[in-house]
Amino acid sequence: MRTRRLSPGRVLAWIYLAVIVLVTVFPFYWILRTALSDNYALLGNPSSLLPVDFTWGPFKRVLGLATAEESLAEGGSGATLDLGRYLVNSIVYATASTFLVVLFSLLAAYAFARLHWRGRDFVFGLFLAALMVPGILTLLPNFVLVRDLGLLNTFAGMILPYGLFSAFNIFFLRQFMLGLSAETEEAALIDGAGRMRILFGITVPMTSGPITTLSILGFIGMWNDYFWPLLVTTDESVQPLTLALAVFKQSSPQSQPDWAGLMAATLVAALPMLLLFMVFGRRIVNSIGFTGLK
Amino acid sequence: MTLLNTGPAPARDLPTGPAAPRRRPASPSHRGDGPLAWLLIAPALIGFLVFAVYPTLRGVYLSFTEFRVLTPPKWIGIANFQELAGDPVFWNSLRVTVYFVVVAVGLTVIAAVTTAAVLHRLTSSTVIRGLIILPFLISGVVAATVWSWMLDPQLGIVNAAVHAFGGDGVQFLTSREWAIPSIAFIHVWKNLGYTAIILFAGLQTIPPQVYEAGRIDGAGETRMFFSLTLPLLRPILALVLVLNVIGAFQVFDLVSVTTKGGPANASNVLQMYIYSKAFGQFDFGYASAMSLALFAILIAITFLQMRLLRANESEQA
Incomplete structure (x- = not known):
């Protein structure tokens, strides 16, 4: 294998793979980048690859740590969300x-x-x-x-x-x-x-x-x-994160959603899975292949 | 069905006990197995009967009733199905769902086969395989939320890229013609890696000598893909295809979060319509009838799967 020269076909295959990996991973970066941005500032600079006006505000908003004024000042909806309980x-x-x-x-x-x-x-x-x-x-x-x-x-x-x-x-x-x-x-x-x-x-x-x-x-x-x-479930005391996130998404104002807050909430919802992945990554990959063969 | 035969020999002669003049008298340790066995399977059996068998039968029954949740169901024969046959929203939902399934599964399988084959021939890197299954780990709700943001007509990064290449902005999730293709794309993004990894595992069971032989015979990579890889992959490909189709027919999370079935029913997939009938209008009888219709479709697909798989077995024999 190693002695084979890079043929045009193999180069094309590598490019294909790179595109697939990029498209797969980019949204995860975009969650992080948006979640660390000021929601008002996002309006003026929607395609900056780095966080716009870096702030922890969105995370504070969705973890119930921000006051209504702070939230409004950074373009939140003013509604507070306490993801901690849903996480539990x-x-x-x-x-x-x-x-x-x-x-x-x-x-x-x-x-x-x-x-x-x-x-x-x-x-x-x-x-x-x-x-x-x-x-x-x-x-x-x-x-x-x-x-x-x-x-x-x-x-x-x-x-x-x-x-x-x-x-x-x-x-x-x-x-x-x-x-x-x-x-x-x-x-x-x-x-x-x-x-x-x-x-x-x-x-x-x-x-x-x-x-x-x-x-x-x-x-x-x-x-x-x-x-x-x-x-x-209709009661917040038992609802899981997926529901809280969906409600947060669906109830955000159509005209000007709090995208930064939404992405912060998304990250909180996905984080435990990403941690699980860091610990068990190899095992998960092998498990999926294994179960498919059954 | 071969699965059933791989177990130890059936224990049909055991109840007669040691007195039976058979070879290998049942080891005394197996004599008291009965009560313990029933105790061990009790939780699973209860779950199976109460939450799988009973609701399935009840679902069939409810399809033939008028049931508004708060009052007991009333038998109305096939009235729900007659109504269903003349319900334009239902036929629209069925059309929309099939459209979604064809686009989403078609793209997923084509891209997954390509990705698996490329991985197989290029690299065994666990890191790359790990990265491409990341979307499998997150919920449909998370995937739908992220892509709602990225596909936002004004602020989304995708339209920013479209503009950068000189194109006009696209109303991805807010126009009738783009709603289903956009949701299908999100579905592909979420399922591609998972499907590719299953296929990749299937590819790894192909002995490398097959490819050595192919190379000696002068076949190129493309030729080997179509003449060796694809045929050898067919049994697992059939399985993957059917699992994907069945999953896609029941799509709900993505639609519920991105478009809620809109605009103007353009993405009102069956599961969405069933949900809004049951929990929006509390018409459980009608919603059950639709579930039964969807159930019939999925059963038909499952049978098709068995036909496909069996066809493969006889072909290889």
């Missing part, structure tokens, strides 16, 4: 949903992979069918159900429909467990260890790779979820 809501919602669905999928996958019981293949077949059937039809009835259970505007109502069951997770973990040698477990059984001790002492540690993969992908999905929380 998002953390609770995404963490609890992800933890529960991975735990319950793990338990089920173990039952399918290692235990012998009547009806196993039948139940597994049913779960597998759920993987094929799109969930679109469940949205409205699930809203009605959650409402009838009195769980609107509660974390329980947000979490339950997606925190108990994931056909994909169960399938993914079962396939992995089937590939593991059962010898250690059999030996432990003969030594008289209980099933639960084997599950958490032997199987779970050996499955830690796929568990991490599913947890990361699940957390990303839940963190970015918008439609379901939109249906079942």
Whole structure:
């Protein structure tokens, strides 16, 4: 490979790749650049590549640290937004949903992979069918159900429909467990260890790779979820960041939106994912490729 | 279906216990598995029955009712579907959605295949792959907000660039003709990297000897792409295509944040119309009927997928 000369084709391919990377990354820079600008000053200089009249104001506005006067002076709408609370809501919602669905999928996958019981293949077949059937039809009835259970505007109502069951997770973990040698477990059984001790002492540690993969992908999905929380929450005390941002965007004045504030809010909403990416970047990239091959 | 056969041998003979004169008597450790197994799958099974099976059936039922949320549903037969057939807004939504799906998925897949192939032949840099999946990590709401700003007709950087090259400013999200292409572009931006990484992983399963052989036979890169890469990639390409189509048919976040379906229904995709019927007008019966229609479309696509995949299997055999 290394000995091959740069042909025109390869140069073209590199240029293509550079354009793709640039178009992909530029909006992230633009968020930062706008979020550090004075909203009034932006009007006069919309295409400056650097922040216009550098200020932390937009972040103060969306984190509820600016007074109404300060906000208006920098071109904010005067409305204050306290993203801190929504940030906590998002953390609770995404963490609890992800933890529960991975735990319950793990338990089920173990039952399918290692235990012998009547009806196993039948139940597994049913779960597998759920993987094929799109969930679109469940949205409205699930809203009605959650409402009838009195769980609107509660974390329980947000979490339950997606925190108990994931056909994909169960399938993914079962396939992995089937590939593991059962010898250690059999030996432990003969030594008289209980099933639960084997599950958490032997199987779970050996499955830690796929568990991490599913947890990361699940957390990303839940963190970015918008439609379901939109249906079942109207109360700020439980709404996640995605909703707060959408409301902030939709309620900003048509004539002159607070773009700097909006970009600061956007950055706050995206930041945890970007941090996750910095820590688990390689793993995320490999996970996506891996799950696609399944 | 082959998935079902990869497990350990079915345990059908186990309940007869050690008395059964079979080879390999069930190890005593497996005898008490039943109750524990049901306990372990209980949470998932409850979630499956209560939040997947029951609502799916109820969704079908609600499609045949007049249901205004606050009063109990009333059976009205196929009236919702008759109304649907004569609802110009619904047909417009269906047209708009298909237009979006074709543009968004078409561009995503073409760009993703190109990107994956280029990555595969040029570099295995994790950094580059990491950078291009960044948009996958952020929510549709964030993506839609950023692009609303960048595509703003007056202050947006995109129109600034258009002006710089001597073009006229474009009303990206505020004109009838540009609304759907603009949202489709945002969708492509958000999904390109993710799709490319899946395809890239598929490419890595192709043995390098295939390319060595191709080179020895004197094939150039372009020839190898069309004669080797694409055919070998087809099974995973079919999968990616279908997942993308199904996802795009249900687009909501991007539309909800950028245009709310406007201007004048020009971007009123199905999911948006369903939402406004259900939560704007509280017409849950009608909204359910539309969900059922969308459901039928997605099922049809899923079956098409299986046909495609099976066709591939027999071709390679």
